[in-house]
Amino acid sequence: MDIIGIGYMGFETADIEAWREYGPQVMGFGIGRSPQSDPDSLYFRIDDRRHRFAFHPGKIDRIAYIGWEAVGRMAFEDALKKFTAAGVEFTRGDAELCEKRGVRELIRFRDPVGYQHELFYAQKWTPRSFQPGRPHGGFLADERGAGHVVLITPEYTPELEHFLLEVMGFHWYGAGAGKGRTGFFRSKLNTHTSHDIAYGHGPGRMGVQHVGIVVNSIRDVGETYDIVRKRELPMMMTLGQHCQDPHVSFYHFNPSGFAFETIAEIEPWQGDPYELNPEVLSVWGHEMVGPILGPSVRTPEEVLDPEYLVSKR
Template identity: 30%
Template sequence: MAEKSSVQSLGYVVIETRDPAKWNDYLANVVGAMPNGKGEDGATRFRLDDRAARFRIMESDTDRFAVAGWEMADEQSFDAMIEQLREAGRDVTNEDANSRDVTALASSTDPAGNRLEIFYSAKTASTAFESPAGVSGFVTGKIGMGHVVYGTLKFQETHDFYLNVMGFGDTDLPEIEAGPPGSPKMGIAFMHAATGRHHSVAVIQIPEPPAGCVHIMVEAKTRADVDAGYERMLAANVPVSATLGQHMNDEVISFYMQTPSGFDLEFGWDGLVVDPATWVPTAHTEVSKWGHEWAWQKAMAEEKAAKEKAD
């Protein structure tokens, strides 16, 4: 029996928005991505490295995370993945590869209804990467541009899909309270692609978010980049979703901020890369080693302080 094809990494994301100008300003001046004109799909492209586009911003009548573009190693693995998707009962459509600056492109959906694209051989830009906000660089290369986290009540079905159809591997499988103490526990599946970023996709056992995903993540090359990014976020009055902190499972030091389309973006540094051949899945029950005060936690603390002051 032939070995199954596996996704290599998260290659790009497509985001829909009613306000492209707001996204353009956010990506260039807060995140620090480099504008790269428009693609054949009409999207405004932004770079994190030598690729022509890691972010594709599409004007739309809605605001949401629209597509995760999953990179395959080569034509053979691309063709094999199409067959795996069809064998799993998923509809697959061949797409115009030029529209995404790649050599071959196909689209499908996961069991939660999230649209996905697979591709191989992405185009590179003709100039060196230079961040408009002064970010020293982003950690990409073979491990991809970062990760995406989805929410769905079809948790087990979606987890099984990424594991058994898309070829991801389990990295961390915790159960964590979904909010204040005493809240119901939710399952989470953090999954690595073939190149080993701690997780390129994760699925959380919650209702599907209206904004299309829970969050996406990009990884800067230095801690100084994270601190400077935090300052840019505050200066631009971007809503803080979680303060600086360090996660238990992937060890990344990061903060979370709201994007113009309503989902969050995690801006981090020094994430764990695992060896897919030897990794044994963990089950962390604590989210962070330190920091990461979430907006709901801050609101609860402020409410408690105000009540105590009134009493």
């Protein structure tokens, strides 16, 4: 399946006003124009796409959807055939939903855990239109996409791996250096980083562990770090450099209670000519100074839609 990576992500939040200030002032996100059919949601820009992150008002903070980008219409149509052949249930987004996401077409489907995904192509774009919310050197989105996400799954099953590898056509990267069961996967057309998505086994738990966002320079990491420290925002891991992707990053908790990993790529990714098995998570730094799971990791009943849970019983 010719997927570039994660094109956009959507979240529900109980405190949209906190995001309206935090997004631009801490992360440097630009605020995009909300679609007419969704005036109460907050749409953040990090490049010349119409948006990359959407925050919708909700009762609790939780992930709402992950939008995977097919490289174009033909790839999208091929994907629909593959989903049909594999017996994966999906629904087509109507004109209003496509307008909200700013895309030509999309489908919605769930992974075996129950997380909501979308597949789309052709999101609205205006060249040289991005303006950061504060002085910032910009984000390495464009051909990369919005970033990567690490999700917690209450069960790590063969069905989940089959779905990711055989249906979505992702590459298996490995289990990483963490303790416990974790799988790292990247989309077929991603040749820049080790993973677009990872699933970590957390019995009885679901939710976002962190979202990784790549900035253009180490200065943007440092300046974001200073702002986070000055505001005394809760940290998860200090500055450090991972083994699997040799980039510099740090992790702090955002207003929704999951971590943002702010990343600068200071060396090219080594690729994976064979399955890597890192001895340690990081070659330096990344001291764990907060919880590994934030408050946005909850029970499956809290994270999943009630109608979905009823239909599964």
